[in-house]
Amino acid sequence: xxxxxxxxSIRDRLRxxxxxxxxxxxxxxxxxxxxxASFQQTDSRAELASHGRDERQxxxxxxxxxxxIQEPRKADLSEAEARSAERKVAALFVLSFLGVIGxxxxxxxxxxxxxxxDNIYFTPLLALFMTLALAGIGAGAVLxxxxxxxxxxxxxxxxxxxxxxxxxxxxxxxxxxGFEQTGLARRSLLRNTLLxxxxxxxxxxxxxxxxxxxxxxxxxxxxxxxxxKGVRLVRxxxxxxxxxxxxxGSLETAYPDVPGGVQMADTPTMLIRMRPEELKPRKGREDWxxxxxxxxxxxxxxxxxxxxxxxxxxxxxxxxxxxxTFDASNGAKVLFGPAARNxxxxxxxxxxxxxxxxxxxxxxxxxxxxxxxxx
Amino acid sequence: MDSAPSRMQRLSGPTVIVLALAVIGMLYTAFGAxxxxxxxxxxxxxxxxxxxxxxxxxxxxxxxxGLGLQGGAGGPSLIGVGESSVIFQVESGRMPLKxxxxxxxxxxxxxxxxxxDQLAAFVGAHGGGPKLxxxxxxxxxxxxxxxxxxxxxxxxxxxxxxxxALSYGQYAPPLTEASARVIMGAMQSGxxxxxxxxxxxxxxxxxxxxxxxxxxxxxxxxxxxxxxxRFGPVPExxxxxxxxxxxxVGVTLWIGxxx
Numbered sequence: 332x333x334x335x336x337x338x339x340s341i342r343d344r345l346r347x348x349x350x351x352x353x354x355x356x357x358x359x360x361x362x363x364x365x366x367x368a369s370f371q372q373t374d375s376r377a378e379l380a381s382h383g384r385d386e387r388q389x390x391x392x393x394x395x396x397x398x399x400i401q402e403p404r405k406a407d408l409s410e411a412e413a414r415s416a417e418r419k420v421a422a423l424f425v426l427s428f429l430g431v432i433g434x435x436x437x438x439x440x441x442x443x444x445x446x447x448x449d450n451i452y453f454t455p456l457l458a459l460f461m462t463l464a465l466a467g468i469g470a471g472a473v474l475x476x477x478x479x480x481x482x483x484x485x486x487x488x489x490x491x492x493x494x495x496x497x498x499x500x501x502x503x504x505x506x507x508x509g510f511e512q513t514g515l516a517r518r519s520l521l522r523n524t525l526l527x528x529x530x531x532x533x534x535x536x537x538x539x540x541x542x543x544x545x546x547x548x549x550x551x552x553x554x555x556x557x558x559x560k561g562v563r564l565v566r567x568x569x570x571x572x573x574x575x576x577x578x579x580g581s582l583e584t585a586y587p588d589v590p591g592g593v594q595m596a597d598t599p600t601m602l603i604r605m606r607p608e609e610l611k612p613r614k615g616r617e618d619w620x621x622x623x624x625x626x627x628x629x630x631x632x633x634x635x636x637x638x639x640x641x642x643x644x645x646x647x648x649x650x651x652x653x654x655x656t657f658d659a660s661n662g663a664k665v666l667f668g669p670a671a672r673n674x675x676x677x678x679x680x681x682x683x684x685x686x687x688x689x690x691x692x693x694x695x696x697x698x699x700x701x702x703x704x705x706x
Numbered sequence: 707m708d709s710a711p712s713r714m715q716r717l718s719g720p721t722v723i724v725l726a727l728a729v730i731g732m733l734y735t736a737f738g739a740x741x742x743x744x745x746x747x748x749x750x751x752x753x754x755x756x757x758x759x760x761x762x763x764x765x766x767x768x769x770x771x772g773l774g775l776q777g778g779a780g781g782p783s784l785i786g787v788g789e790s791s792v793i794f795q796v797e798s799g800r801m802p803l804k805x806x807x808x809x810x811x812x813x814x815x816x817x818x819x820x821x822x823d824q825l826a827a828f829v830g831a832h833g834g835g836p837k838l839x840x841x842x843x844x845x846x847x848x849x850x851x852x853x854x855x856x857x858x859x860x861x862x863x864x865x866x867x868x869x870x871a872l873s874y875g876q877y878a879p880p881l882t883e884a885s886a887r888v889i890m891g892a893m894q895s896g897x898x899x900x901x902x903x904x905x906x907x908x909x910x911x912x913x914x915x916x917x918x919x920x921x922x923x924x925x926x927x928x929x930x931x932x933x934x935x936r937f938g939p940v941p942e943x944x945x946x947x948x949x950x951x952x953x954x955v956g957v958t959l960w961i962g963x964x965x
Contacts, residue, residue: 450927458931473961567857578904580896584857639861640872642899649873651861656873667873 406478416478420471427467433460553704554696556587556597558677563588564602564626564687571686574621577604580643584629587689597697599629600677601639602687603659605646613662619678619690626677626687627663628697631655633670635699648674671700752827759828762821766802775832787895788835789826794891796822798884808875809898812883836894839910843886846915848922854912855919858903866936867924872899882924889917 406413437456441449494502515522563571564585577583585600586592607623619625627648631638636652646660655668663674675697678690696704764773770780777783781803784791795801799813817825830837856865862878864870869880876899881889893913896902903913934941 450929451931453929455931567853573906576904576906578896578902578907580902581904581907582901583907637861640870640878641901642872642876643896643901644899645873645876647873647899651870654871654873 404478404482413479416474420475420479423467423471423474425467427464427471430460430463430465430467434464553701555692556697557589557592557595558587558598558600558689558692560689560691561682562689563682564600564679564689565592567593569593572602573685574624574681574687575685577602577624579604579606579623582639582641582643584639585626585687597630599637600626601629601641601648602626602679603641603646605643605660609646609660611661613676616662616676616678618680619676621679621681621687624679624687625659626679626689627657627659627674628677628693630674630698631670632672632674633668633699638674755824755827756831758821759824759826762817762825763828766816767825770803775829784829784832786833786835787829789830789837790891791835791895791897792826792829792891793822793838793887794895794897796825797891798888800897809877812879838887838890838894839914841914843890843914844918844921846911846913846918848915848918850912851915851917851919851922854908854916855923858908859916859920862900864937866938867920868936880924881920884920884924886917886921889920890914 406416434457437453437460441453441456493499510516515525565571565588567584567586569588571588572583572585581604583602585602586595587598587600592598602624603626604624610620610623610625612620629637629639631650631652633650633653633655636650638648638650638655638657640649640651641647641659642649646658647666648657648659648663650656650668650670653669655670656666657663657670657674658666662676665671665673672695675693675695677693679687680690682688763771763775767781767784770778771782771784772778775784795810796817797815797819799815800810802816803810804813815822826837829835862870862872863881864878867881869878871877878900884892890913891897892900893903893908893916908916934945
């Protein structure tokens with residue numbers, strides 16, 4: 332772009348505006364030496380024409396119109412200014428190179444040479460050098476474009492959207508011809524079995540859609556957990572929890588003693604111990620706790636966060652996500668926050684060996700609400 | 707003649723025994739007795755500490771907690787709270803209490819470590835209670851400590867020990883300044899609203915592992931630069947959007963205005 336076909340540089344032509352002035356002011360640059368040679372290269376029509384497949388010229392869009400900048404820049408007029416601008420751009424590019432070198436050196440040197448105290452500089456240094464590397468290229472490119480590159484605005488008309496009528500006919504013919512060549516029109520067995528096979532593909536996603544409907548809950552997976560009568564409460568490492576293990580004002584996270592019980596999403600339970608007289612069991616749940624030990628689901632009934640922030644003096648259970656607060660001494664009743672239901676309580680007792688055991692599964696679904704939930 | 711020496715012999719037996727007993731008694735009085743008495747002697751280290759702790763207690767604590775540790779309108783009873791509780795409360799500066807706030811804030815400790823040990827000995831002598839385990843408090847297994855911390859502590863104190871909010875203005879304090887004794891004392895005594903962790907729930911070795919992990923995670927270098935309080939993705943995202951994106955939009959506008 333810096334050299335035009337007549338061999339003159341942009342700067343030469345800008346110094347002598349009379350050369351291009353007429354073409355630019357006329358608005359029609361078909362004959363302008365500024366544009367024809369350079370811009371038509373980007374015209375796909377011209378490419379087609381050069382391949383000999385489309386000789387038509389009537390549909391070719393008008394060639395782009397270039398407007399020279401009104402005010403020549405310093406670098407356009409003075410070779411010394413241009414050199415100076417060039418040096419500035421080059422300096423930015425070198426800065427970018429140094430940034431890359433610095434990044435690589437930091438990355439490889441830091442693990443061997445940095446002490447633990449220096450380590451805090453590692454990531455900031457990487458960031459600094461990466462900034463230099465990227466910003467150097469970017470700023471250099473901007474400066475280059477603004478000072479040295481040809482500064483022209485060009486307008487190019489779009490060609491019509493529709494293909495030519497001949498082209499459309501040819502495509503249609505090719506399709507018809509292609510269909511004939513498959514032989515499907517004559518071979519009805521082939522055609523019918525193809526329709527059968529391809530048509531039945533539509534059935535494939537149907538079973539997946541079923542999972543969105545009521546069938547998914549047929550097994551009551553949302554309503555039941557792995558807790559059941561006689562299942563021991565164990566810690567994360569699998570050791571069972573014995574009565575007396577918990578001090579007053581303690582909380583222990585308990586899982587069911589079943590295979591994979593620690594990994595299940597709906598079973599985590601917290602076992603809390605408080606003074607028996609502090610406990611106000613809900614009606615019908617008087618025998619669900621043992622000597623001040625009471626067990627609730629960890630999962631918030633609002634959106635399922637773990638409610639394990641237990642305050643042993645107030646007996647508040649606090650959900651860190653949306654500040655729902657439950658009263659552990661009073662059936663995990665909601666005191667505050669967006670949760671609509673109390674935390675489900677796990678009925679527990681102590682077996683002959685002194686270990687905590689579940690009396691049954693949770694009597695209501697644990698965790699957040701869902702469509703089919705009635706309570 | 708025959709009987710005289712035999713009588714002498716008959717008498718010499720008891721005489722020797724009496725003499726021997728006398729010598730043993732004298733030897734015991736000379737060497738054994740002082741050692742035996744030492745256990746009740748008020749000059750020994752332990753009872754000295756209790757005595758000194760009593761003085762400190764009467765001056766600094768008895769106004770609220772009562773002359774006999776029985777508690778009162780100003781403060782709870784300290785009978786049976788144990789040495790660990792005293793070490794946590796006093797070494798972290800929470801006691802003596804500054805004002806009746808929702809939660810006692812951390813302050814500069816008012817007593818030296820030696821004085822704190824004396825206070826702890828005095829309170830521990832009344833009703834027992836948990837005391838710090840012997841040995842180094844932070845020589846546990848770091849990896850085990852991490853697992854136990856995330857299971858038992860991180861829900862309130864944050865995964866990096868930065869603390870967090872609780873209900874009604876209460877909060878779980880950050881662990882960044884807590885000493886090994888303070889962390890151990892807190893786990894053993896369950897101060898304020900923090901649950902207690904008995905030795906059956908977390909063995910002393912497991913508690914030591916937690917102490918080591920807390921000290922590791924709160925002192926660990928921050929290779930990412932500014933930690934933003936170590937509160938995780940929320941403040942990081944906030945800074946990214948408010949500062950980072952705003953700066954980028956500003957630069958973009960500037961470039962656009964210059965074009």
